[in-house]
Amino acid sequence: MSNELLDLSPVMPVVVLDQVADAVPVARALLAGGIRVIELTLRTPVALAAIERVAAEVPEIVVGAGTVTTPEQAKQAADAGAKFLVTPGCTDSVLEAVVGTGLPFLPGAGTVSEAMRLAEQGLTALKFFPAEPSGGVPFLKAIAGPLPGLRFCPTGGITPETAPAYLALPSVGCVGGSWLTPKDALAAKDFERVTALAREAAALR
Template sequence: MLTASFSELVKSSPILPVLHMESVDDAVNVSRALFKGGITCAEIVLRSPVALDCIRAVSEQVPEMTVGVGTLTNPQQVKDSVAAGAQFLVSPSLTKTLANSMLETGLPMLPGVVSPSELTQALELGVKEVKFFPAAQYGGVNTIKALSSVFSQVKFCPTGGVSLANMADYFAVNSIFAVGGSWMVPKDIVASKDWDQITQLSAQAIAQIKLLDKCA
């Protein structure tokens, strides 16, 4: 059974930065910069050889930041990520095997869905909070509105193509409780180690969310 709510986890800053980190030091500095800008959670994706090391380092060195893992595709990754200190779990997909391994941890979790069939599978497992990914390629706001008309009990966190420019469109949909994205951590800014710029971009995003009255 799901014992923790993802929407509760992100209610004070309902934006989930998606971090593809190639350096442990960068992961720590980026996390500090995000938190300084008002973002309290960050998802480090399993797309680099040092991803688990990054999760462990942020968990230990930036305890004020709630760090989780993304791009989970199999149960072993779930185990390894929890062992590294991941405090929430995100997957781009949904299978019964993967979802059950995530549920067993008791941590907040978001499986990825894009279709009515996947949403039905999620509900059969007791999951009512999902990641809608890749959002832009699957119709974005309009698709979520259509799905919500049938699956009114489901809450969405769209990721993929979400930006400061269109964030308000997503938050205008009642079934959307948060958004995910990487626009506040551009690769060139990370490469130049301009942590203050990341803080500014984070603060800008949080300021807009507050204007939309979406922060608890």
């Protein structure tokens, strides 16, 4: 199931919301641009409420919770209606809690050892984070030989300009991107701009 997350869209929007009221318009704007998935990060106090809103009011989009860093957050996100979970890294307790929710998830790995450890657990769909600081495209090319069974959603520092190089790799299913929902666009309630950016992102593959 987790592997299917990588096939929903060439770009998985990584969205930070400061206003709950923006959640539904942002989700609808992304959908209008052809993006079928949204990762709402648990970096702000309104994130769980935003997930609830999107899950209830925009069921056509697959809403997930990102930046899951504690066992408690995993349960809270599942209770809020998240359809998948994303972690920036993976401790034993977080992995156990995420697995316990029964939801598909993308566990974060930034090194070969972390990727190998997750592969030992039978996990083959991973988040590569932080992608650019951790070696980017050359890193993923280098580990494809020894770890051929893994697929990634690289996230962190990726731009519309660099995304195609990632997407060209056989081991990359999608990339995570925060550029689809710029802070200034959200502040101005410019959801048409979000749709335009989503349309460009959906055409990347």
